[in-house]
Amino acid sequence: MSAEIIDGKTFAERLRRRVGEAVPAFASATGRKPGLAVVLVGEDPASQVYVRSKGKATVEAGMESVEHRLPAATTQDALIALVRQLGEDESVDGILVQLPLPPSIDEKAVIAAIDPAKDVDGFTVANAGRLAVGDEGLVPCTPLGCLMLLKDQLGDLTGLHAVVVGRSNIVGKPMAQLLLKENCTVTIAHSRTRGLPALVAQADVVVAAVGRPQMIRGDWLKPGSTVIDIGINRIQIGGGNSKLVGDVDFDTACEVAGAITPVPGGVGPMTIAVLLRNTLVAAHARAGLAAPEGL
Numbered sequence: 001m002s003a004e005i006i007d008g009k010t011f012a013e014r015l016r017r018r019v020g021e022a023v024p025a026f027a028s029a030t031g032r033k034p035g036l037a038v039v040l041v042g043e044d045p046a047s048q049v050y051v052r053s054k055g056k057a058t059v060e061a062g063m064e065s066v067e068h069r070l071p072a073a074t075t076q077d078a079l080i081a082l083v084r085q086l087g088e089d090e091s092v093d094g095i096l097v098q099l100p101l102p103p104s105i106d107e108k109a110v111i112a113a114i115d116p117a118k119d120v121d122g123f124t125v126a127n128a129g130r131l132a133v134g135d136e137g138l139v140p141c142t143p144l145g146c147l148m149l150l151k152d153q154l155g156d157l158t159g160l161h162a163v164v165v166g167r168s169n170i171v172g173k174p175m176a177q178l179l180l181k182e183n184c185t186v187t188i189a190h191s192r193t194r195g196l197p198a199l200v201a202q203a204d205v206v207v208a209a210v211g212r213p214q215m216i217r218g219d220w221l222k223p224g225s226t227v228i229d230i231g232i233n234r235i236q237i238g239g240g241n242s243k244l245v246g247d248v249d250f251d252t253a254c255e256v257a258g259a260i261t262p263v264p265g266g267v268g269p270m271t272i273a274v275l276l277r278n279t280l281v282a283a284h285a286r287a288g289l290a291a292p293e294g295l
């Protein structure tokens with residue numbers, strides 16, 4: 001058996017195009033473009049790449065992008081003051097504080113300062129709570145992107161057994177909440193879980209968000225299952241070269257799964273596309289407009 005490859009790159013391009021097409025109607029109704037402010041503290045190379053790609057994608061979608069690049073020595077108070085100021089800025093619809101922050105700064109305190117109406121990453125307690133009780137709110141980008149891919153692939157998810165490996169607040173937990181909302185039977189696994197391969201073997205849907213290269217092997221999977229690999233890990237392949245791999249061992253998984261996201265080109269591109277989508281949705285909600293259909 002050779003699994004169908006779930007093409008997140010193409011799906012994400014379509015979503016970005018649809019977001020871009022909805023921007024002019026917002027601009028003519030409000031007299032301004034939706035705006036996303038991204039805050040980066042320090043010089044972390046990976047974060048710099050992410051912030052650059054987010055800014056570029058925002059502009060390509062026809063929205064305003066504002067970048068605040070602060071030195072690593074920025075104090076927590078100064079960062080919180082900036083986040084609050086962005087909360088009051090009428091031209092800003094989305095606020096994204098790029099994580100991780102330097103160790104001297106308490107991430108939770110900074111996230112708590114984000115206006116939930118502009119929390120396009122869905123990280124505030126207010127938005128996490130809305131997701132938990134099934135209310136409308138802004139949902140973390142990566143899990144929402146995964147759900148979009150799953151629904152596109154499988155249609156109705158009702159009754160499927162989904163095993164989510166990973167329980168972080170920004171990926172695993174919201175992923176599990178979203179799947180529960182879609183009427184899946186959800187198992188959440190983590191580093192203390194016993195007998196992980198046997199649990200994964202029961203899953204119709206496996207979502208891997210662990211951060212351990214190629215940990216989930218093909219011989220763990222139920223034949224025909226759908227595998228969403230969120231992991232992004234860089235491994236050395238000899239000769240001083242490296243490559244990106246997921247949390248799933250792609251080659252062996254392909255022999256057993258029915259469908260699988262590749263790394264790169266699966267979940268990764270969805271994260272930025274959903275960020276743009278969330279910014280557009282936040283802008284509409286702040287302006288008292290209905291969100292565009294089909295996003």
Ligand code: NDP
Nearest residue numbers: 142166167168171190191209210211230231232267268271
């Ligand atoms: P975290 O490190 O915050 O969480 C990892 C989770 O995996 C934890 O819940 C941990 O359990 C669990 N875990 C660790 N080891 C094992 C194990 N041996 N067996 C089972 N579970 C285990 O990572 P994130 O959730 O932030 O990210 C997960 C992965 O997704 C990373 O590779 C990251 O790079 C990637 N990622 C990709 C994104 C994208 O756009 N594609 C966006 C965000 C993340 P415990 O809680 O017990 O410690």
